[in-house]
Amino acid sequence: MSLVEVEKLHRVFRLGRGADDVTAVNAVDFTIEAGEALGLVGESGSGKSTIARILVGLERADAGAVRIDGVNRLERAHGRRERLARARAVQMVFQDPNGSLDRRLTVAESLQRVLRLHGRAASRSAAHAEALTLLDRVRLSDRHADAKPHELSGGQRQRVAIARALAAGPKLVVLDEAVSALDVSVQAQVLDLLREIQRDSGVGYLFVSHDLAVVQELCQRVLVLFRGTVVERGQTQRVLDAPEHPYTRLLMASMPGPGWDPERVVQARLTFTQRMSVVADG
Incomplete structure (x- = not known):
């Protein structure tokens, strides 16, 4: 049994009278093994973040199943203990830590609250000691423990x-554009940290990004989403070396780097638009 099994996941946003419904997620299937990183890529509006939010319970699904360690998270949880167990199993790291970290709490206080909530520290002193261990694990020192978020750099806040996600002892961490706001050098450091954590703990990652180059650094497999539908999937290097779908080729052409050619992006966009017009015409 895989750590994560997502089957026929479906989510429609109904915008009200006179507006067309928007299918954000359309019959999406995937699995994630323990210790594996799966990349979820696509442009804004492709459904990536909706899937991420469904997995952590911040968004509902209209149909399908999301099984983590065999438990379907779309079924109702019974009691506080089961709700906490589900929350502990899946944690999320957002793009903007400024919005997810409480500005009133020190770093140590933020970590200690999670540790105590999930029963991972029996006392305040034990929680403080474990908080310092977690800081060391993400390559921060004891001196950061008493800092508040505004006193840290962007890379330090994301660490x-x-x-804080690791403090719950999760089996899956969902990272939603978690490095896209960082500069290139800090981004590389955080990706290296994520690889090290995964190697040491065996945690699974769902890594949501619009950037295939970043996904290549971390993920063994990748799913490409377009308008809520998976249009390509496979081993990351295979998809990057020989993309089969025009939309994947469009994303590849849009990647900056040596040899990047804006004319190639325009041509890829034109080819993709023509392909989708043929599909729409039936």
């Missing part, structure tokens, strides 16, 4: 957000 704290990762530490």
